[in-house]
Amino acid sequence: MTDTNRFVAPDEILVGRGSVTEIGPLMAARGSRALVVATAGGIDRHGDRVLDSLHAAGLDTTVYDGVEPDPTVAMVEAGVDRYHAGDCDCLVALGGGSPIDAAKAIGVAAATGTPIREHATDRAGYETLDGPLPPLGAVNTTAGTGSEATRSIVVTDEATATKFLVVSTAVVPEVAVEDPELVASLPPSHTAFTGIDALTHAIEAYVSREAWPMSDTLARAAIQRLARWLPVAWEDGDDLTAREETLIGQLQAGQAFTNASVALVHGMARPFGAQLHLPHGLANGVLLPAVVDYSVEGNPERYADIARLLGAADEGDADRTAATQAAPAIRDLCEAVSLYGYLDAFADVPDRETYAGLVGEMAEDALASGSPANNPRVPDREAIERLYLDVYDRALADHA
Ligand SMILES: [Fe+2]
Known part of the structure; x- marks a missing residue:
């Protein structure tokens, strides 16, 4: 090597x-x-x-x-x-x-x-x-x-x-x-799912342990471009300028992650999406804010950059202060495209007891993907189980 x-x-x-x-x-x-x-x-x-x-x-x-x-x-x-x-x-x-x-x-x-x-x-x-x-x-x-x-x-x-x-x-x-x-013919629901998948690619590439300057440039550009244009494309699918900007944003995000890696969100999203029958981008968007909150302490400088790119912090803010704004800014962007509103139509959310019975197996699958090892803060199996439960209480309980 x-x-x-x-x-x-x-x-x-x-x-x-x-x-x-x-x-x-x-x-x-x-x-x-x-x-x-x-x-x-x-x-x-x-x-x-x-x-x-x-x-x-x-x-x-x-x-x-x-x-x-x-x-x-x-x-x-x-x-x-x-x-x-x-x-x-x-x-x-x-x-x-x-x-x-x-x-x-x-x-x-x-x-x-x-x-x-x-x-x-x-x-x-x-x-x-x-x-x-x-x-x-x-x-x-x-x-x-x-x-x-x-x-x-x-x-x-x-x-x-x-x-x-x-x-x-x-x-x-x-x-x-x-x-x-x-x-242009993509409906608002799938505009939201695919756009948030792309945002997740860019964020994970930027915080990945495999990140390097070639992926960083693309990841930063993608975060900014998707934050600006995804809500516009979601609001009006016929706005071809917004469609073109989001296409470029997702391309930059794809290039960023394929030349760095994805991380904990994608590792957790595959078994999570499979169990709850969630579209991939919706699974990512449900997990992303909680995983960012968990991961911030592993690389506050990078999450501070993300908060700034999303317009939620200023250059003058100290990194540790700015970094805490990353998760709320991501949640706001997901809400701007009504992402969590699609849970009722696009997810099979079990009751909490049934869900709690699934988290051990899901955590094992997530770890086996190798993606969690690229996360700024590397979780063990118990930490991933706690994250899955945290996500349920925060985002899924109302949709069971
Ligand atoms: Fe993805």
């Missing part, structure tokens, strides 16, 4: 209204038969623009629109079958984190001939893919996961009802397209 840092990014990132029409020429330089990976709704809404651009550039296409939120091993396998049936040599993902992650996973499984489960970090470890993968172009339609620029894949293993991670530089898409016109 060396202490060398590595910065990864797509070869080309296009941002702007109408940029979706560029996907054809970008992919024509990289392949000739594309598997287009999407949800059925994604193809209905935006498929024509993507397919027209690919066909005009001379590519043949096969569509796989069987992806659903939280893609499963079976969805990846169905996509691999379509990839081979179409004799494809490249991939185009159309959608948010789920289709993009599915396309990454299809590329890995198709190129290696090995089931995607075998490439998970808990089996193969990190950065174990060595062969070249099919070129991937990601046309993003949400302002959230940043998956179009990251080296991670999240897949649900339906056999165990858990999610696993694949992490490799090889899966970073070659091309990312960020067209605000494609995000």
Whole structure:
């Protein structure tokens, strides 16, 4: 091991209204038969623009629109079958984190001939893919996961009802397209979920023990940009300036965390979201203020910066004073997009006794993810259990 840092990014990132029409020429330089990976709704809404651009550039296409939120091993396998049936040599993902992650996973499984489960970090470890993968172009339609620029894949293993991670530089898409016109149809609920997921990426990258100047610059810019523009995009989804700014913010946040790491919130959010059936960004937003309160003493300077970036403290405030304002400012931003108002419609909150029976297993899963070890204050299992209970009393009890 060396202490060398590595910065990864797509070869080309296009941002702007109408940029979706560029996907054809970008992919024509990289392949000739594309598997287009999407949800059925994604193809209905935006498929024509993507397919027209690919066909005009001379590519043949096969569509796989069987992806659903939280893609499963079976969805990846169905996509691999379509990839081979179409004799494809490249991939185009159309959608948010789920289709993009599915396309990454299809590329890995198709190129290696090995089931995607075998490439998970808990089996193969990190950065174990060595062969070249099919070129991937990601046309993003949400302002959230940043998956179009990251080296991670999240897949649900339906056999165990858990999610696993694949992490490799090889899966970073070659091309990312960020067209605000494609995000305009995202409803307010999912604008809030995906935007708060992005905010969490930026905050966790900034406080991570893996942070370094290249990730810091992106994390700081993302926090400021998302704080300013997410409430505007949530209020008026047709405001294309706000949509473009949040797209850039989530891209910067994705690049920040993939070149540093996420931390305790993401470690806790996966089992928490799975048990309560919460969308990923909502799970993050429920946990984030409590985890920030817990973590402040591990790095008050960084949390003071975050409070200042959110406009909740001044340059002149001492770090220890400013740092205490980070959690309330984050909670205010979540409330500005009515995040906790979505709990009744989007969560299955059990009674406290049932929930208390789950926290031991959730804490174990959170620790096993490795993410808590990157937190400024590293918790043991009991501390994570206490945090889960604290979150219930603070944020969930009224929604049981
Ligand atoms: Fe996330």
